[in-house]
Amino acid sequence: MLCNELSGYEVLSTGPYLLLQFTANSATPGQGFAATFHFQPPPDSTAADSDRLLKLSFGKAFESLGPEVSATSK
Template identity: 55%
Template sequence: MFHTDGHKLAGTSCDYQFVSTNHTRPQGRFFSPRYPSNYPPDIKCAYTFRARAQEKIRVVLEDIKLEEGDVSCINRADYIKVHDGRTASYPAIGLYCNQASHIEILSTGPELYIEFVSHSVEPGQGFKAKFQFQNEHSSKSTKKIHHHKLDPNLCLM
């Protein structure tokens, strides 16, 4: 039931790649390790999305339950960071911590990179999310992030 639809990268504990091709489904789901149970401490997971040239990536973080802490995401032990490109060196377009639901993210191009980091002593439940490769012309908006509720438990960059 809680199976990540991407390809797990060999030699990693929780890194996944999602690639749009003629032979793959255009949508799927992904989860933090052990979801819905608590994720392990001291992990770093990478979720790399590669669409085709005329596609964008839409991700909906349906439920986030990370280690509780102060309202700010700055210097948090556990977080989810979204980059608009293929690696962590690309611009960050979102930083999420604490608890939130239904955060929608749309890449500006065919690549998206999501980091999930946990350095906490008492990890939370984690997150569940869904993704979709969308034809660039069918995207409703060119904004990077939209349809999110303002919540003091998340930080947007």
């Protein structure tokens, strides 16, 4: 899938892992990408289990997200 060709596309993982790869170059102009995700814990888990799984999955990077990156102008 190429940037600016499709928006609102939904990706669903039916397993415990999902990898999305973004490749950029200067040959194709664009603004990058934006993504959101929804984490759904197993049906038999508790809220404490969900918090623990999030921390295990994302570690410190999830707890302290950095600043947004914006386009620069010449």
